[in-house]
Amino acid sequence: MEFYDLIKTRESIRDYDPNKLVNESVLNRILEAGRLAPSASNRQPWTFVVASSKEKLEEVRQCYHKEWFKQAPHILVVVGDKSKSWVRGYDDYTSIETDLAIAMDYLILAAENEGVGTCWIIAYDYQKLAKAIGLKENEVIYCITPLGYPHDGFEKKNQKIRKSFEEVVRFI
Numbered sequence: 001m002e003f004y005d006l007i008k009t010r011e012s013i014r015d016y017d018p019n020k021l022v023n024e025s026v027l028n029r030i031l032e033a034g035r036l037a038p039s040a041s042n043r044q045p046w047t048f049v050v051a052s053s054k055e056k057l058e059e060v061r062q063c064y065h066k067e068w069f070k071q072a073p074h075i076l077v078v079v080g081d082k083s084k085s086w087v088r089g090y091d092d093y094t095s096i097e098t099d100l101a102i103a104m105d106y107l108i109l110a111a112e113n114e115g116v117g118t119c120w121i122i123a124y125d126y127q128k129l130a131k132a133i134g135l136k137e138n139e140v141i142y143c144i145t146p147l148g149y150p151h152d153g154f155e156k157k158n159q160k161i162r163k164s165f166e167e168v169v170r171f172i
């Protein structure tokens with residue numbers, strides 16, 4: 001898809017058909033886009049964890065109590081390792097959240113390009129999710145998204161509720 005069309009038409013999808021799996025090559029292309037994302041000092045402090053098995057999905061689904069979320073056939077968890085991310089010498093600021101946000105955006109835009117629905121989710125129960133995915137020491141979960149296709153007949157809202165251009169841009 002043309003890049004600006006992709007930006008305009010992507011929206012959060014909250015409707016997933018559990019029987020429509022994302023095939024492996026599509027999944028891999030999406031993950032590859034995340035792998036290619038930039039990061040501070042090129043540290044790439046991330047791991048992309050994909051839950052697709054019935055057993056693992058069962059566990060991961062407990063972290064977010066929305067029915068549409070529980071229908072998704074795949075759940076992608078973007079995990080970061082603080083010990084691997086870049087730290088600014090002046091004030092110890094670490095770039096981990098920025099790095100992971102960029103990776104997540106690459107993943108979401110690549111998914112959109114593949115016609116795969118996503119919804120960036122952050123309002124999950126962190127402890128439940130950490131346990132479900134076997135989070136390691138030093139690792140933090142940054143965000144998750146379902147990956148999948150809506151039920152037949154689903155239509156996108158096709159409306160972008162956003163502040164105006166003038167409100168968010170300042171030329172100086």
Ligand SMILES: Cc1cc2nc3c(=O)[nH]c(=O)nc-3n(C[C@H](O)[C@H](O)[C@H](O)COP(=O)(O)O)c2cc1C
Nearest residue numbers: 010011012013014119120121122123124143160161
């Ligand atoms: C950092 C972040 C966290 C979000 N967390 C949630 C969430 O927990 N649950 C949810 O349904 N949507 C969540 N969203 C989706 C936003 O509500 C959505 O992106 C926003 O309303 C704009 O709509 P659009 O994605 O359809 O363009 C989140 C989005 C971002 C960027």
